[in-house]
Amino acid sequence: MASLDYRERLPLKGHVKDERGQYYVINKRERQRDGRKLTALISCTHVMFKLADYKFPYASYITEAYGVSISTLTALIQAATGGRFTFSVDAAFDLADVYEFGSGNCLEALNAIIALYGAEVEPDNFTIHLRKKIGNADSTLQYRAGKNIVSASHADDGGSLCTRLYAEMKDSRTWIGQPASILTADEQARLLAADPNAITGGIIRVNYLVSQYASLWASATVPFYDDLLTEQDVTDPLKLLEAARKRLAEREVPALEVSVSAADLHKLDASEAQPGLGDTVTLVDPDLELAHTTERITELTEYPFARDKHAQVTLSNVMRRDYAQIIADLESTRRTVDNVFSGGRIRAEAFEEFARLAVREINDSKTEVKYDTRGIVLQSLVDANDLVVLSSNGIYISTDGGETARTAITAEFINAEVISGQLGSFVSLVIGSGNDVVKINTNGISAGHADFNSAPMRLDMAGNIVLNKLTANSASILTSTFADGDITYGTIRGTEIIGATIRTDTTTRRIILDGTGFRSFDGAGTRRISIDTNDGFGTQEMRYYGADGSKSGVVSGSNGQLNITATPPANLVLAGANVVLGGDAEVEDFPITNRVSVGAGVNAFDLSYVPLVNCTEIEQLDARVAALEAALAGKADAGHTHTPLISERIITE
Numbered sequence: 001m002a003s004l005d006y007r008e009r010l011p012l013k014g015h016v017k018d019e020r021g022q023y024y025v026i027n028k029r030e031r032q033r034d035g036r037k038l039t040a041l042i043s044c045t046h047v048m049f050k051l052a053d054y055k056f057p058y059a060s061y062i063t064e065a066y067g068v069s070i071s072t073l074t075a076l077i078q079a080a081t082g083g084r085f086t087f088s089v090d091a092a093f094d095l096a097d098v099y100e101f102g103s104g105n106c107l108e109a110l111n112a113i114i115a116l117y118g119a120e121v122e123p124d125n126f127t128i129h130l131r132k133k134i135g136n137a138d139s140t141l142q143y144r145a146g147k148n149i150v151s152a153s154h155a156d157d158g159g160s161l162c163t164r165l166y167a168e169m170k171d172s173r174t175w176i177g178q179p180a181s182i183l184t185a186d187e188q189a190r191l192l193a194a195d196p197n198a199i200t201g202g203i204i205r206v207n208y209l210v211s212q213y214a215s216l217w218a219s220a221t222v223p224f225y226d227d228l229l230t231e232q233d234v235t236d237p238l239k240l241l242e243a244a245r246k247r248l249a250e251r252e253v254p255a256l257e258v259s260v261s262a263a264d265l266h267k268l269d270a271s272e273a274q275p276g277l278g279d280t281v282t283l284v285d286p287d288l289e290l291a292h293t294t295e296r297i298t299e300l301t302e303y304p305f306a307r308d309k310h311a312q313v314t315l316s317n318v319m320r321r322d323y324a325q326i327i328a329d330l331e332s333t334r335r336t337v338d339n340v341f342s343g344g345r346i347r348a349e350a351f352e353e354f355a356r357l358a359v360r361e362i363n364d365s366k367t368e369v370k371y372d373t374r375g376i377v378l379q380s381l382v383d384a385n386d387l388v389v390l391s392s393n394g395i396y397i398s399t400d401g402g403e404t405a406r407t408a409i410t411a412e413f414i415n416a417e418v419i420s421g422q423l424g425s426f427v428s429l430v431i432g433s434g435n436d437v438v439k440i441n442t443n444g445i446s447a448g449h450a451d452f453n454s455a456p457m458r459l460d461m462a463g464n465i466v467l468n469k470l471t472a473n474s475a476s477i478l479t480s481t482f483a484d485g486d487i488t489y490g491t492i493r494g495t496e497i498i499g500a501t502i503r504t505d506t507t508t509r510r511i512i513l514d515g516t517g518f519r520s521f522d523g524a525g526t527r528r529i530s531i532d533t534n535d536g537f538g539t540q541e542m543r544y545y546g547a548d549g550s551k552s553g554v555v556s557g558s559n560g561q562l563n564i565t566a567t568p569p570a571n572l573v574l575a576g577a578n579v580v581l582g583g584d585a586e587v588e589d590f591p592i593t594n595r596v597s598v599g600a601g602v603n604a605f606d607l608s609y610v611p612l613v614n615c616t617e618i619e620q621l622d623a624r625v626a627a628l629e630a631a632l633a634g635k636a637d638a639g640h641t642h643t644p645l646i647s648e649r650i651i652t653e
Contacts, residue, residue, distance in 0.1 A: 010042060019304050023047045023125050048123040051107035054081045062101040069095055070117050070130065077106050077113075084126060091132040093117045099233055118246070120278065135278020135296065142273075143260050143313070145285040150261040150310050152285060162251035163214040164194070164224035166207055167231070167244040172368070172381070174207035175237035182241060186212070194224070209244050211252035227251065258283060258295060258315045264302075275300055275313060283315065374402065522547070 010016070015023045024044035032039050060076045062068075074087035085106075096116050102109050110128070114121060122134040143149050168174050180188055180199045190210040191198040198206045214224060229247050234240050260283075265272040275281070279297045283290040299314035370377045375391035385401040394410035407416040428441040438447045439455075446455035448468070456468035501514040512519045520529040530543045541556040553566040566572035 010040070015047070016042070016044060021125075022123075025050060046123055047125055048085075048121075048128060049107065051077070051081070051085060051110060052105050054106040056080050056102040056104060056106055056109050060102055062098050064100075065098045067095040068098045069093075070113060070119070073098070073101065073109070073113050074130070076102065077109050080106050080109075086127050088127060088129045090129050091119075093119065093130075093132075097233075097239075122278070133278060135276055135280065137280045139276070139279040139281055140273050141275055141279060142282040142284060143262055143315075145287065148263045148265050149285060150263055152258060152260045152288060155258075156254045156256045158254040160227075160251055161217065161225050161254055162227040162248065163211040163217050164226050165209050165211075165229055165244055165248045165251070166226065167209070167229040167240055167247075168207060169231045169234040169237075169240045173235075173237075175204060175241055176207050178204050178237050180204055182238060190214070209248050211248055213252050256293075256295065256316060258288075258290065260313045260315065261310045262313055264311050275302075275311060281315065377402075 014026045017023050026044050028043035030041040070093045071089055119130045120134045122129045180202050194210050229244055231243050266274040277300050283293045295315035298316045301312040303309035368378045374389050378388040380386035387398045387402050389396055396405035396408040431438040435449045443452040444460040446452045447457040449455040459465045503512050504510045509523045510521050517533045518531040519527050522528050526549050528545050541554045543554050544552045546552050551567045552570050556563045
């Protein structure tokens, strides 16, 4: 682009169109000179953000309304823009109660709709689509190590994990006392598993929900990870329950985020899938503990016209706030600050208005907050003796009207009868003094010495542990011996191993021994020999398989019989320098008889190429057959007939 094109085609507040046909507003231009080369950096925002330029009319302002549809509010924004922007609601949203809607510009109003109905936005120029979830949930795009992942980073965060969520609404009210039928069967079962008294007489007695994954994250010391949801704008227990379900679903699993620099294969091959914001894609990188993990694309930076630059993709199981919401919040904050400052002077009446509204809200909501000579006092509405007092000296909790402090936090110390639950981050914890001490600090955990490296017991951050002596029942790890056996380096010695799997390898030639029997595999992973612990038909079998996995034959034992069988059409081959049937097998525990029998159904032997040894009857068979042939040679055939010869001379008397 020439300089003349820059001036004529890229004016401030002008429009440009991208490769997808979307229009953007030019908000900022930068020009740089590098020798004879002139470059320009153009900063643009999608035309949707022009909603911030439209003031929401006061006549459309909603102070309070109940059961409002999302289409009603989008129609107000559309009317405020004179029809320049239109809205398409592409999903069914529940009705919602609206409070103080439309106090800013149209972009703030859109942001309020997104927060109120839980919608996601996908703009198409001046048509704004509202959906439950944007993107393609059935996308075939995969990010695979060795294929299209150039670099990647993986982070999972359990800091906000919650497996038991308490909930309360305006005036600290909850759903306690509501019928248990408002809960699903699974929710009721989880509550009763956590507390058998959570539901009695068909009535809910607690104000929390338990996560379906609570047992997976529970430990002996922390059975639940608790959190509190407070909805001051909600007065209906059913709506509070819906909000609690949504919050628990978001917090009952750790937040997962993966940043991927991926090769844009679709630039080279049109058949390859192209990423889109909100798409559900598959991650395959076993080294990052990502084995066919599905996540949503929450951030996407593309370079459609640069083949040498890769797309930067952020994938997460939690959808982040989009740019429209951030801009709307910034605009709301800017107007608040502008309202406080006028012409460089602080407007005292603005602060007075803030204070007046705050006092009104406190008085109207009948909260537990009170103010007296002690400071700010939180007094229980159930028992007036239960207090939390915030004073200039610290915070203390009392159960006798403030006479004594059960728990106190000051600048010098924290005093409590019991500290229960998950402890957060701290620099050091010391129990004892001198060398008779237990320490938890940034080095790890140590006991028995003030210096970590000299302590006879120490556990570092890498999980390495050093113990002076460990006694567990009758086992002494120091000498590497057990009372009933021993374990030494490279060898396990003992009399019995129960419930274990012995596997010599995972992918190459290997032998596996477990509860189902014994199996031998070749380098291709094909089972070749197996001994199965199957009692069917009263036998135990050793099975043999060919290279293609087909069964060649079995060796089995049953009552009074040892069977060697080739699976048809396979042949049973006995080969060697000498094949001996019967004879002395040098077996001590049972007698051997030199007898070989032929079973029923055998009607042919082919001994053409087999020299027989030590089988007198078969060896003399040829001689006996020859003698019979010689004896029969002069005999007439069985079917021979002849006519007797009678002389022609007849003698008569």
